[in-house]
Amino acid sequence: MNSDNQTSGMAGTSASGAGRGGAGAAESCVAKTPEAANGAALVEVTHDAYGVLGVVRLTMNRPEAFNALSEALLDALQDALASIAQTDARVVVIEGAGRAFCAGHDLKEMRSKPSLAYYQALFSRCTKLMLAIQRLPQPVIARVHGIATAAGCQLVAMCDLAVAADTARFAVSGVNLGLFCATPAVPLSRNLSRKAALEMLLTGDFIDAHEARQQGLINRVAAADELDAAVAALASSICAKPVEAVRAGKGLFYRQLEMGVEAAYQLAGQTMACNMMDESALEGVQAFIDKRAPDWHR
Numbered sequence: 001m002n003s004d005n006q007t008s009g010m011a012g013t014s015a016s017g018a019g020r021g022g023a024g025a026a027e028s029c030v031a032k033t034p035e036a037a038n039g040a041a042l043v044e045v046t047h048d049a050y051g052v053l054g055v056v057r058l059t060m061n062r063p064e065a066f067n068a069l070s071e072a073l074l075d076a077l078q079d080a081l082a083s084i085a086q087t088d089a090r091v092v093v094i095e096g097a098g099r100a101f102c103a104g105h106d107l108k109e110m111r112s113k114p115s116l117a118y119y120q121a122l123f124s125r126c127t128k129l130m131l132a133i134q135r136l137p138q139p140v141i142a143r144v145h146g147i148a149t150a151a152g153c154q155l156v157a158m159c160d161l162a163v164a165a166d167t168a169r170f171a172v173s174g175v176n177l178g179l180f181c182a183t184p185a186v187p188l189s190r191n192l193s194r195k196a197a198l199e200m201l202l203t204g205d206f207i208d209a210h211e212a213r214q215q216g217l218i219n220r221v222a223a224a225d226e227l228d229a230a231v232a233a234l235a236s237s238i239c240a241k242p243v244e245a246v247r248a249g250k251g252l253f254y255r256q257l258e259m260g261v262e263a264a265y266q267l268a269g270q271t272m273a274c275n276m277m278d279e280s281a282l283e284g285v286q287a288f289i290d291k292r293a294p295d296w297h298r
Contacts, residue, residue, distance in 0.1 A: 040061050041061060041076075042060075042061055042062065042072055042073050042076040043058050043059065043060060043061060043073070043076040043077055043079075043080045044057075044058070044059040044061055044097075045057070045058060045059075045080055045083075046058075046059065047089075049093060050228060050231065050232035050235065051232070052091075052232055052235050052236050052239060053090075053239065054088070054089055054090030054091060054239045055089075055090065055091045055092075055093060055232075055235045055239065056084055056087075056089045056091070056092050056093070056138075057092075057093045057094075057095060057143075058077065058080050058081075058092065058093065058094050058095070059095050059096070059097050060073060060077070060094070060095070060096045060097060060101075060102060061097045062097070063096075063097045063098025063099065063100075064098070065103070065106065066096075066098070066099065066100040066102070066103035066146070066147065067096040067097065067098065067100060067101065067102045067103065067152070068102070068103045068104060068105060068106040068107070068109075069102065069104065069105050069106060069126065069151050069152070069155075070106040070109050071106075071109065071122065071125065073106075074125050074126060074129050075125070077094075077129055078128060078129050078132055081129075081132045081133065081136055082132070084136070084138065085136055085137060085138075088243075089138055090138060090235075090238065090239045090243060090246070091138055091139050091140075091141060091235040091238050091239055092136065092138050092139070092140045092141070093140075093141045093142075093143050093231055093235065094133075094140060094141070094142050094143065094155070094159060095142075095143040095144075095145075096145070096146070096152075098146075099145075099146045100145070100146030100147045100148075100152075101142070101143075101144045101145060101146055101147065101148040101152055101155075101156070101168070102147075102148055102149075102151070102152030102155055103147060103149050103150070103152055104149050104150025104151040104152045104153075104154075104173075104174075105122070105126070105150060105151045107177075110122065123183055126151060126154075126183060127183065130154065130155070130158045130183075130186075130187070133155075133158050133159060133160075134158060134160075134254055137247045137250065137251070138246075138247070138250075139160045139161060139238055139246065139250055140159045140160050140161070141159060141160065141161045141162065141163060141231060141234060141235060142155065142156045142159035142161070142162040142163070142164075142218075143162075143163055143164075143227065143228075143231045144156055144162060144163070144164035144165065144168045144170075144209075144218065145164070145165040145167070145168055145224065145227060146165075146167075146168060146169075147168070147169050147170075147171070147206075148168065148169075148170050148171075149170070149171045149172070149173050150171070150172055150173055150174050150181055150184060151181075151183070151184060153170050153171060153172050153184055153188070153200075153217075154172070154181070154183060154184035154186075154187055154188070156170065156217065156218065157184070157187035157188050157190075157191045157217060158187045160250065161219050161234065162217065162218035162219055162220075163218065163219060163220045163221075163222060163227065163230050163231045163234060164209040164212065164213075164218045164220070164221055164222075164227075165209065165221075165222060165223070165224040165227045166208075166209050166210070166221050166222065166223055166224065167209070167224050168208070168209045168212075169206045169207070169208055169209070170200075170206065170207050170208075170209075170212050170217060171200065171204060171205060171206040171207070172184045172185075172188065172200050172201050172204065173204040173206075174204065175201065175202060175203070175204045176204040180201065181201055184201070185197065185201055188200065188201065188217075190257075191215075191216050191217055192215045192216050192217060193215070193216075196215045196216075209221045219234070220234065242278070242280030242281070242284070242296050244275070244278050244280055244281075245275060245278070245280060245281065248271055248274075248275055252267065252268060252271045255267060256268055280294075280296050283295065283296060284296070
């Protein structure tokens with residue numbers, strides 16, 4: 001199990017390392033969020049995670065509740081993302097402390113406030129978080145172990161990329177409780193084929209990590225004790241690319257998905273033309289012509 005050298009806010013090292021394996025490296029942490037039941041931060045923010053410069057790891061810290069998305073945790077994640085958006089961070093990783101990634105909404109909290117207005121506000125709050133992930137300039141990777149169910153599976157689907165342990169399992173199981181997972185259906189239908197998404201939504205059945213990869217919900221599967229290394233490898237690959245190209249590319253990717261083909265091509269062409277005028281692209285193209293590695297740090 002990986003043990004971090006430092007942790008953020010009011011948190012200690014125990015929750016940050018829970019549920020994770022892999023090689024440790026020097027990491028620096030900052031930021032404060034509301035407290036979890038164990039007195040630690042609800043979201044621990046670790047900078048230069050996995051020993052990779054520019055990688056920020058957000059650890060959901062409600063292990064006693066399988067990191068269920070309480071109102072406070074939704075707000076803490078939202079605040080953490082907002083604090084990262086305007087920084088020079090290159091990649092963000094979202095993970096869960098303890099035995100699971102995320103078990104969805106906090107049903108006990110939801111049941112304690114039975115009113116239409118409350119439920120509307122709660123799902124609006126959750127939607128705001130999901131859209132913040134998509135609109136964040138930095139790519140966001142979900143690091144998944146244990147279960148990712150209902151809104152937890154939604155969170156995986158909304159992240160730009162996802163790496164899961166081979167023991168991870170995924171489900172949108174609200175239908176088993178008489179509650180169709182309508183909000184998780186939005187990103188699921190944009191990641192999986194229509195029939196695969198509907199099968200998950202209508203049955204509530206679990207799928208394993210290998211099927212999740214086959215269906216397009218996640219990118220990579222790793223042995224549980226190699227999960228950190230797999231996440232670090234993916235994050236390192238992105239961090240090695242020019243930040244301007246990565247950020248412009250992420251923004252363009254999601255904007256064009258909402259357009260017709262002709263409008264998408266117009267936007268893509270304009271984006272690519274502007275990108276070509278960037279110093280990093282000029283250096284990259286010249287390096288290719290010169291048959292050398294690009295030097296994006298000079």
